[in-house]
Amino acid sequence: MSENILSVKNLVIHYETDEEVVEAVNNISFDLKKGEILGLVGETGAGKTTTALGIMGLLPTRVGHVIQGSIELDGENLLEKSPREMRKVRGKKISMIFQDPMTALNPVKTVGDQIAEVVLLHERCSRAEAMIRAQKMLAMVGIVPERYKDYPHQFSGGMKQRIVIAIALACEPELLIADEPTTALDVTIQAQILDMMRKLQKEHNTSMILITHDLGVVAEMCDHCAVMYAGELVEYGTVEDIFDNPQHPYTVALYKSIPSLDKDVDRLHVVPGMVTDPSNLPSGCSFSDRCDKKGDMCNKHEAPGIVDLGNGHLVKCLKYKPEVEEK
Amino acid sequence: MLKYILKRILYLIPILIGVSAIIFALKTVTPGDPARQILGNDATEEQVQEKRDELGLNDPVLVQYVNYVGGIVTRGDFGDSYRTGEPILTEILPRLLTSAKITLGAVMIGAIIGVLLGIISALKKYTWIDSVVLVISMFFQSVPEFVVALVLIMILAVKLHLLPATGITTWQGYIMPMLCIGLSAVAGYTRITRSSMLEVLGEDYIRTARAKGQSEKNITYHHALRNAMIPVAQSLGSNIGNAIGGGMVLETVFGVPGVGKYIVDAITQRNYPGVLGGALIIAIILTLINMIVDISFVLIDPRLKTTIISGGAKKMPKKMKAA
Numbered sequence A: 001m002s003e004n005i006l007s008v009k010n011l012v013i014h015y016e017t018d019e020e021v022v023e024a025v026n027n028i029s030f031d032l033k034k035g036e037i038l039g040l041v042g043e044t045g046a047g048k049t050t051t052a053l054g055i056m057g058l059l060p061t062r063v064g065h066v067i068q069g070s071i072e073l074d075g076e077n078l079l080e081k082s083p084r085e086m087r088k089v090r091g092k093k094i095s096m097i098f099q100d101p102m103t104a105l106n107p108v109k110t111v112g113d114q115i116a117e118v119v120l121l122h123e124r125c126s127r128a129e130a131m132i133r134a135q136k137m138l139a140m141v142g143i144v145p146e147r148y149k150d151y152p153h154q155f156s157g158g159m160k161q162r163i164v165i166a167i168a169l170a171c172e173p174e175l176l177i178a179d180e181p182t183t184a185l186d187v188t189i190q191a192q193i194l195d196m197m198r199k200l201q202k203e204h205n206t207s208m209i210l211i212t213h214d215l216g217v218v219a220e221m222c223d224h225c226a227v228m229y230a231g232e233l234v235e236y237g238t239v240e241d242i243f244d245n246p247q248h249p250y251t252v253a254l255y256k257s258i259p260s261l262d263k264d265v266d267r268l269h270v271v272p273g274m275v276t277d278p279s280n281l282p283s284g285c286s287f288s289d290r291c292d293k294k295g296d297m298c299n300k301h302e303a304p305g306i307v308d309l310g311n312g313h314l315v316k317c318l319k320y321k322p323e324v325e326e327k
Numbered sequence B: 001m002l003k004y005i006l007k008r009i010l011y012l013i014p015i016l017i018g019v020s021a022i023i024f025a026l027k028t029v030t031p032g033d034p035a036r037q038i039l040g041n042d043a044t045e046e047q048v049q050e051k052r053d054e055l056g057l058n059d060p061v062l063v064q065y066v067n068y069v070g071g072i073v074t075r076g077d078f079g080d081s082y083r084t085g086e087p088i089l090t091e092i093l094p095r096l097l098t099s100a101k102i103t104l105g106a107v108m109i110g111a112i113i114g115v116l117l118g119i120i121s122a123l124k125k126y127t128w129i130d131s132v133v134l135v136i137s138m139f140f141q142s143v144p145e146f147v148v149a150l151v152l153i154m155i156l157a158v159k160l161h162l163l164p165a166t167g168i169t170t171w172q173g174y175i176m177p178m179l180c181i182g183l184s185a186v187a188g189y190t191r192i193t194r195s196s197m198l199e200v201l202g203e204d205y206i207r208t209a210r211a212k213g214q215s216e217k218n219i220t221y222h223h224a225l226r227n228a229m230i231p232v233a234q235s236l237g238s239n240i241g242n243a244i245g246g247g248m249v250l251e252t253v254f255g256v257p258g259v260g261k262y263i264v265d266a267i268t269q270r271n272y273p274g275v276l277g278g279a280l281i282i283a284i285i286l287t288l289i290n291m292i293v294d295i296s297f298v299l300i301d302p303r304l305k306t307t308i309i310s311g312g313a314k315k316m317p318k319k320m321k322a323a
């Protein structure tokens, strides 16, 4: 167990607004081993970003709440840390790359200073040393260090994302969370960025959670894959398990929906039916409204438990409980 | 950059032609004979006619206008006062200095208090502090400046004898006019600062800064504030305009010998060269200030540098180019 860098257990996150409670993350558990990449897939609204923000301790104040569970990084429960202690973790031990590089950088600060900032925060070094480090980071992500003094608007989207990656990796974090790092980019640039991320991840042996809509990206990059639906982890396994032997009806439907030629980056609801509303979950299995394997028990029964199909291939579906299969 | 400045100066020309033409037109339709006014009721009809010739009042209006504008452009001559016979420019320049001091002080008071209150209420949004700030700034915005002025005179001068009621013979005389004009602008700055601060604090790059492990204090002052100041700076130009407008009235209330009072006096005395010259000079100054404010954005917002230097207001293409 000690090789697990991250261990999330029974995590429940709600957004509580005046009108409603959104059950964004419902009792999910997963582990991440050192140096591995875990792919987190699921449709829009599945709770992927919420999970990531929960780990970062960056849920929107007042609205987002961790209701229960634990998030252990190197055996330390992050949820028990004070805000001050969490600031030492963020940027240093865990970094996050956000979805939209166009807005992720401060428009009135030079990109170099924005990289140097995180170095100054976490490393004992002078301003000059931080600058040199920032220039090295720029070079590492394929941008000439001479552009240190340029502002974000002087870069293209792909280059901005490279800069965001440079910020995230500047302090050599143990864990990198990349939330759809390429969704906002042109298809050709997506590949470049992903190649670069994988190369850097290998070089630094960084553990990584890669959030994406794109199963193709998971197949290419990841060791394990977790499929989320309506705040739940419905299937988890090695990439081989998930790709060669998908078990949950939702995962199967996701495969069917992959467009053959052009990867559609728009947020289409590719699986037939509407995405389940996390503020109004059905009783029993949350996927039951859209499931083509649905049995009589699926709505009546309490939510399906996790079944291990062997070797840690987990699935959360009543099909794999004896009661349903006998029918 | 130079091209941009030149272009802005060229904009002055149509503005000034417009302002001068309107005031000139007013002069021709208002009743009363300036020549008679200058000479008094005792003067003979002959003397008045002579004076009219001397002032060029018998020429067609268009000729008068062209002569006037020509005088300004070639000699910097805004005409002579009907009242004193002194050149308008000589009369106005020292008053301009007085008005400038008051306006500048007022804008500074308004901007500093307003921005501070705006930051506070943004950081404390939806608490009682936010509400109190809102009420106070709304109060000063809705009460007319001259009412505030009279109340201040009542309290500070008449009752407490802290400040002189009128006049600027001592430096204390400046305080009340500055306060009145400044306070009325506070609400505007507070509202702009609060809303832009709240908007900026919700931006993705603030989340990026949090993800770096930056403290909330540094996020507010190093990341949010400068971005939030962009709309505040943009409002500065029109706020200075308002302050000058407010100054016109208040200079009369406080008996401050500034340009505002000069123009008001000139109007009551039918001293048209005074009105015209005063209005034109203020129009020139306002345009120049707006230009300086616009240029100073570049210092705050690096994105403008490229657009301004390259001359056009071309936006960055939305679609990204290759990395």
Ligand SMILES: Nc1ncnc2c1ncn2[C@@H]1O[C@H](COP(=O)(O)OP(=O)(O)OP(=O)(O)O)[C@@H](O)[C@H]1O
Binding pocket: A015, A016, A017, A022, A024, A042, A043, A044, A045, A046, A047, A048, A049, A050, A051, A060, A063, A278
């Ligand atoms: N600040 C918030 N307040 C209320 N509800 C929220 C908030 N942020 C997210 N939600 C809700 O929580 C649910 C999960 O959202 P989340 O952003 O985690 O989804 P996601 O899987 O990242 O989707 P996407 O693929 O679109 O990024 C959604 O139903 C969303 O509407």
Ligand code: SF4
Binding pocket: A248, A249, A250, A285, A286, A287, A288, A289, A291, A292, A293, A294, A295, A298, A304, A316, A317, A318, A319
């Ligand atoms: S539990 Fe029932 S409804 Fe849910 S996924 Fe399995 S078969 Fe479908």
Ligand SMILES: [Mg+2]
Binding pocket: A048, A049, A050, A179
């Ligand atoms: Mg998301």
